[in-house]
Amino acid sequence: MLKAQNLTKRFSGLLAVDNASIEVQQGSITGLIGPNGAGKTTLFAMIAGFLPPNGGSVTFEGEDITQEKPHLRARRGLARTFQIVQPFAGLNVRDNIAVGAYLHTKDPDEAKRQASLTAEKVGLGRELDKLASGLTIAGRKRLELARALATRPKLLLLDEVLAGLNPSEIRDVLPIIRQIRDEGVTILMIEHIMQAVMNLCDTVHVLSQGKMIASGEPRIVCNDPAVIEAYLGHGAAERIRSEGKANA
Amino acid sequence: MKKAELLCALAFLIVLGLLALVGLPGNILNLFIFMMIITLTAQGWNLLGGYGGLSSFGHAAFFGTGAYAMTVLQTSFGINAWVALVCGVALGALVGAFIGFLSFRAGLKGSYFALITLAFAEVLRILANSWDFTGGAAGMMIKLQNGFAYLQFSDRRYFFLILLVFVALALFLSRWLERSAFGAYLIALRENDQAAQALGVDIFRVKMQAITLSAGLTALAGCLYAQNFLFIDANVAYGSWISIEALFAAIVGGAGTLIGPLIGAVLLLGLGEVTKSFSGGIAGLDLVVFGIILVLCVAFAPNGIRGFFANLKRRRSAAAEAA
Numbered sequence: 001m002l003k004a005q006n007l008t009k010r011f012s013g014l015l016a017v018d019n020a021s022i023e024v025q026q027g028s029i030t031g032l033i034g035p036n037g038a039g040k041t042t043l044f045a046m047i048a049g050f051l052p053p054n055g056g057s058v059t060f061e062g063e064d065i066t067q068e069k070p071h072l073r074a075r076r077g078l079a080r081t082f083q084i085v086q087p088f089a090g091l092n093v094r095d096n097i098a099v100g101a102y103l104h105t106k107d108p109d110e111a112k113r114q115a116s117l118t119a120e121k122v123g124l125g126r127e128l129d130k131l132a133s134g135l136t137i138a139g140r141k142r143l144e145l146a147r148a149l150a151t152r153p154k155l156l157l158l159d160e161v162l163a164g165l166n167p168s169e170i171r172d173v174l175p176i177i178r179q180i181r182d183e184g185v186t187i188l189m190i191e192h193i194m195q196a197v198m199n200l201c202d203t204v205h206v207l208s209q210g211k212m213i214a215s216g217e218p219r220i221v222c223n224d225p226a227v228i229e230a231y232l233g234h235g236a237a238e239r240i241r242s243e244g245k246a247n248a
Numbered sequence: 249m250k251k252a253e254l255l256c257a258l259a260f261l262i263v264l265g266l267l268a269l270v271g272l273p274g275n276i277l278n279l280f281i282f283m284m285i286i287t288l289t290a291q292g293w294n295l296l297g298g299y300g301g302l303s304s305f306g307h308a309a310f311f312g313t314g315a316y317a318m319t320v321l322q323t324s325f326g327i328n329a330w331v332a333l334v335c336g337v338a339l340g341a342l343v344g345a346f347i348g349f350l351s352f353r354a355g356l357k358g359s360y361f362a363l364i365t366l367a368f369a370e371v372l373r374i375l376a377n378s379w380d381f382t383g384g385a386a387g388m389m390i391k392l393q394n395g396f397a398y399l400q401f402s403d404r405r406y407f408f409l410i411l412l413v414f415v416a417l418a419l420f421l422s423r424w425l426e427r428s429a430f431g432a433y434l435i436a437l438r439e440n441d442q443a444a445q446a447l448g449v450d451i452f453r454v455k456m457q458a459i460t461l462s463a464g465l466t467a468l469a470g471c472l473y474a475q476n477f478l479f480i481d482a483n484v485a486y487g488s489w490i491s492i493e494a495l496f497a498a499i500v501g502g503a504g505t506l507i508g509p510l511i512g513a514v515l516l517l518g519l520g521e522v523t524k525s526f527s528g529g530i531a532g533l534d535l536v537v538f539g540i541i542l543v544l545c546v547a548f549a550p551n552g553i554r555g556f557f558a559n560l561k562r563r564r565s566a567a568a569e570a571a
Binding site: 066070079080082083088089091098103106108147148151 | 294427429430432433435436439440442443444445446447449450451
């Protein structure tokens with residue numbers, strides 16, 4: 001459904017993303033993991049159209065959208081959330097979500113009705129009239145999710161929607177994400193919380209220092225020596241293996 | 249609550265209209281006429297600066313274009329006043345679209361947008377001041393001809409009533425905007441333009457529509473100004489005083505609210521008049537009062553007077569909930 005090929009992004013001297021490719025199958029939940037500063041969010045921004053790549057291409061449902069503006073991608077059905085939440089602070093929850101709903105209806109009453117339904121779905125049903133600036137972090141993350149959902153996306157790009165949540169809040173959100181997929185929305189998610197990645201993802205891609213270093217099923221990728229080294233440093237895989245042997 | 253706001257404003261306009269019909273001293277009527285012209289200018293500013301968060305320092309560019317179009321078309325081309333009015337509004341909107349296209353294509357916002365609009369208004373002022381077509385530094389007069397077709401009346405109350413109708417229409421326009429998808433997009437890009445784009449909002453297009461609408465409305469105020477005073481020159485039509493009145497009235501009253509511009513214009517001009525009458529010989533005391541109001545607003549009502557009362561209400565209901 002989504003194919004990003006050989007994407008490269010350079011910030012003057014810094015090569016943030018280096019020739020990275022990623023493919024997302026329709027109906028899947030695909031994870032994108034990697035250490036801090038690996039370039040995950042930059043890769044996301046290029047896929048969603050917020051940053052122009054220095055090289056490479058993005059195709060969505062078979063069409064090249066590399067040069068397309070973000071709002072046009074959103075109309076195609078490609079929605080994103082932001083790692084650093086970006087609420088419309090001065091608006092209440094309902095009006096925040098309605099902005100997304102206006103993509104499919106110009107009728108304000110209908111948009112607000114859809115906004116309420118979407119809020120219900122992510123568990124914000126009781127906070128519809130609250131100002132976005134008055135929400136907790138968990139609430140704002142849910143709002144990000146709801147707003148993106150209201151555009152009725154085919155592909156949802158989630159940038160660390162679980163970061164900053166406590167364990168019980170994470171437990172609440174996981175089923176929501178799974179339900180969104182079950183309703184037919186393909187998901188590509190950046191996530192640090194391995195519990196969530198192992199739980200949700202069909203496929204995982206690992207980005208390290210701008211390069212894709214592994215991809216495949218979560219369980220297999222997690223035991224990949226290259227991945228372990230990327231997270232824990234050079235020689236870590238070797239050390240773990242030998243410690244494992246010693247213990248056995 | 250929003251509906252109540254609209255009804256309040258309309259009731260206020262009707263009261264003003266009735267007062268005028270019953271009979272007002274000439275100088276008070278003139279003050280009211282001026283108030284309504286400033287209200288209309290500020291309502292135009294509010295569409296872009298209030299709802300869209302794009303604060304212009306150069307709405308004089310649109311006001312002046314309206315005023316000059318009205319004057320030149322009638323005086324030099326003998327065109328009917330009402331037709332000239334429509335042309336003035338259209339030309340003002342066109343100038344708005346032009347300035348908007350250049351600034352928004354470059355992604356200007358905040359203080360940069362404010363400065364570029366100021367620059368455009370100044371350029372137009374200097375052009376109008378030196379060009380014969382616009383009467384140069386001597387300015388231009390509209391011929392005195394009474395009658396509905398000329399939009400001039402021997403009884404100024406009729407002009408005032410027409411003005412009230414235009415202000416009411418602008419209120420309805422703002423009300424429509426607040427309820428429409430377009431308005432939701434405009435407010436969304438004010439709050440966070442990145443997030444708006446991610447949700448499919450074409451922010452360039454929405455900004456273009458907003459500045460065109462805003463400029464058209466302010467140009468209408470300019471047309472009516474020219475038609476009321478029958479004389480304009482570059483410093484009046486394109487002077488920065490009107491840019492400041494527009495944003496001052498809207499901000500003090502409450503930017504991005506339905507009745508903010510009306511409250512602001514009435515309060516500021518009313519207070520200015522009162523202090524002028526008290527201060528007698530001391531020139532500039534009314535400006536001191538202006539300054540004090542601005543300081544108080546910034547300190548205690550950063551969201552304008554309308555926002556101040558909304559806050560009070562919210563706080564009171566929160567206190568009631570807690571009790």
